[in-house]
Amino acid sequence: MELTSESSSSMRSKSGVGQVCDCGLPAKMFISKTARNPNRRFLGCELYKEGGNGHCKYFSWVDEEEVKGWPRRALVEAQAEINEKNKIISQLSTTIMELKGDLERNQLQKKKIDDMEAIVSRQRLVITGLTGLLVCAIGVIVLG
Ligand SMILES: [Zn+2]
Known part of the structure; x- marks a missing residue:
């Protein structure tokens, strides 16, 4: 899908974020599975799940306002x-x-x-x- 630069910039804002991790990669959204923060969304390094090595420590909660329906x-x-x-x-x-x-x-x-x-x-x-x-x-x- 190569359309215009306009659509790629709107894609970027939709996927999350515009935030960049310490490696300089676009931050990726994950869902927390911990008991303390069940199903809370956070931003992390794109390499976060790939073996747990080689990624930076970038971490940021997505605001609670983004959780729709149920607070x-x-x-x-x-x-x-x-x-x-x-x-x-x-x-x-x-x-x-x-x-x-x-x-x-x-x-x-x-x-x-x-x-x-x-x-x-x-x-x-x-x-x-x-x-x-x-x-x-x-x-x-x-x-x-
Ligand atoms: Zn990173």
Whole structure:
């Protein structure tokens, strides 16, 4: 596609950026996969993924305003809520384990354990729902 210099300059601004890394190459956009910054876009060296060597340390977050539809804050909050629920589940699981240990001595605890397990499975359902929501939101951000 060799058209005019005008189209190539608009191509450049569309792909990102106009930013140049320390090697003098045009900066490339990546999507972060870390737990701390899930699906956040950043600019990095074009050589970033090629073996991890030979590239410079250029790195820059793309402004959060560029995330369309869902603000990044909402994703982070959802993630935090999931983490919180996971913590509750693991606490409840520990309690269940302890109660099961007592079971031999006290069969009446059985009812209590059943209740706890019902709570845990409800929490799991909530997490499944939140995770689905998160996946949707990520889809919106990545595709839209
Ligand atoms: Zn570079």
